[in-house]
Amino acid sequence: MLSIVGIGPGGYDDMTVRAINAIKNADVVTGYRLYVDLVSDLIKGKEVFCTEMRGEVERCKKAAEFALAGHNVALICSGDAGVYGMAGLMLKILEDHPEVETEVIPGVSACQSGGAILGAPLSHDFSVISLSDLLTPWALIEQRLEAAAAADFVIVLYNPASHKRKDYLSRACGIILKHKSSDTICGLVKNIGRDGQMQQITTLSELKDTPVDMLTTVFIGNSQTTVINGKMVTPRGYKL
Amino acid sequence: MLSIVGIGPGGYDDMTVRAINAIKNADVVTGYRLYVDLVSDLIKGKEVFCTEMRGEVERCKKAAEFALAGHNVALICSGDAGVYGMAGLMLKILEDHPEVETEVIPGVSACQSGGAILGAPLSHDFSVISLSDLLTPWALIEQRLEAAAAADFVIVLYNPASHKRKDYLSRACGIILKHKSSDTICGLVKNIGRDGQMQQITTLSELKDTPVDMLTTVFIGNSQTTVINGKMVTPRGYKL
Numbered sequence: 001m002l003s004i005v006g007i008g009p010g011g012y013d014d015m016t017v018r019a020i021n022a023i024k025n026a027d028v029v030t031g032y033r034l035y036v037d038l039v040s041d042l043i044k045g046k047e048v049f050c051t052e053m054r055g056e057v058e059r060c061k062k063a064a065e066f067a068l069a070g071h072n073v074a075l076i077c078s079g080d081a082g083v084y085g086m087a088g089l090m091l092k093i094l095e096d097h098p099e100v101e102t103e104v105i106p107g108v109s110a111c112q113s114g115g116a117i118l119g120a121p122l123s124h125d126f127s128v129i130s131l132s133d134l135l136t137p138w139a140l141i142e143q144r145l146e147a148a149a150a151a152d153f154v155i156v157l158y159n160p161a162s163h164k165r166k167d168y169l170s171r172a173c174g175i176i177l178k179h180k181s182s183d184t185i186c187g188l189v190k191n192i193g194r195d196g197q198m199q200q201i202t203t204l205s206e207l208k209d210t211p212v213d214m215l216t217t218v219f220i221g222n223s224q225t226t227v228i229n230g231k232m233v234t235p236r237g238y239k240l
Numbered sequence: 241m242l243s244i245v246g247i248g249p250g251g252y253d254d255m256t257v258r259a260i261n262a263i264k265n266a267d268v269v270t271g272y273r274l275y276v277d278l279v280s281d282l283i284k285g286k287e288v289f290c291t292e293m294r295g296e297v298e299r300c301k302k303a304a305e306f307a308l309a310g311h312n313v314a315l316i317c318s319g320d321a322g323v324y325g326m327a328g329l330m331l332k333i334l335e336d337h338p339e340v341e342t343e344v345i346p347g348v349s350a351c352q353s354g355g356a357i358l359g360a361p362l363s364h365d366f367s368v369i370s371l372s373d374l375l376t377p378w379a380l381i382e383q384r385l386e387a388a389a390a391a392d393f394v395i396v397l398y399n400p401a402s403h404k405r406k407d408y409l410s411r412a413c414g415i416i417l418k419h420k421s422s423d424t425i426c427g428l429v430k431n432i433g434r435d436g437q438m439q440q441i442t443t444l445s446e447l448k449d450t451p452v453d454m455l456t457t458v459f460i461g462n463s464q465t466t467v468i469n470g471k472m473v474t475p476r477g478y479k480l
Contacts (some may be wrong), residue, residue, distance in 0.1 A: 024404030
């Protein structure tokens with residue numbers, strides 16, 4: 001069995017029982033080193049194969065090798081294994097090996113764990129967009145930002161910056177500002193569920209000039225999103 | 241403490257440790273009867289207040305009353321408490337009572353649990369849209385469908401039908417077909433994680449004529465989404 005396991009933001013408490021059991025039952029654990037370290041208490045005595053950033057293909061190929069050799073393998077992903085996680089790549093790499101039994105174990109993704117910290121930003125229709133243009137043309141990212149903003153979606157931005165992409169959030173906000181008001185309620189959460197967690201509620205115009213890093217998740221409200229007792233809340237439309 | 245708890249699709253294994261503990265630590269549990277029944281093993285001996293469908297406001301007001309009276313309350317939501325869940329409404333109802341301590345506990349939402357069953361449909365940018373027009377004007381839903389389709393998002397549809405809205409999925413597909421190819425890979429999952437679970441992978445043109453109910457979650461791929469060994473997979477763009 002090859003389990004592609006979403007562990008959520010990182011802490012034991014935010015893992016599902018299924019994810020915990022899949023890791024416990026595995027004899028081989030693979031993943032990005034930072035995420036494997038988050039579950040170190042669960043993997044004592046197991047064979048561990050880690051790769052660094054951008055080692056995704058190597059990591060999944062190694063997981064396939066172990067599974068083909070008959071091991072129970074847990075491939076660890078942060079957040080949800082299916083949301084920008086390794087599930088798609090892993091299933092692709094196993095395309096010629098349908099005999100390998102696989103399961104995708106979902107977990108709490110950053111849009112949810114971050115949203116819960118901010119309040120309830122995702123109570124209505126939302127779009128999730130990664131600002132990383134490593135694997136996606138920037139023109140397509142721009143098109144999606146513009147479409148989601150014009151249709152008044154709540155927008156969640158993953159990977160809003162990196163060392164080489166310092167101004168991407170500012171560029172994204174510029175596009176979104178063509179359609180959303182400058183006082184649209186926005187939120188950001190950094191290091192969700194980990195040491196150094198911090199959150200901030202702000203406006204779209206201020207967000208444009210806010211420095212962020214790759215461990216930050218950004219939330220841009222819809223036209224109805226508001227602040228209630230310091231929480232970011234998107235109403236569903238219930239009559240009180 | 242008032243905990244707004246996402247329990248995921250329903251089974252114990254798909255709950256997070258935090259959600260399980262919040263329910264165990266509560267002395268009062270409230271929720272929609274179907275969802276409270278899913279956690280019946282955890283709530284023996286506790287005070288329980290259930291409402292039926294459309295009882296959302298009553299349920300949250302009651303939860304507030306219990307919390308104001310000093311109880312530890314768990315308000316149960318299926319999926320994620322923040323994704324079309326009760327978190328937003330609950331925080332709104334407590335607007336004049338900032339003294340009530342609240343926490344939102346995220347859980348696995350249907351887009352994730354259903355996605356994991358189908359394979360990895362959400363490995364790239366996606367939009368989540370509810371087709372219910374009980375609380376949202378249909379014109380806005382149409383605008384969002386059109387925007388998400390035109391920008392080649394993967395689209396997840398919640399509440400695709402009800403007794404009174406039998407043709408809404410067909411209407412939504414008609415709008416999406418203006419921008420996405422008729423052979424776009426689509427998937428649907430019914431009764432996720434519960435008795436009677438069933439899944440199906442199909443195309444957009446066939447989806448248009450597929451009957452669904454309110455317990456079905458619908459996935460519409462992007463232009464790159466494909467089928468690998470019977471699984472619905474949206475590639476992220478890695479070079480192999």
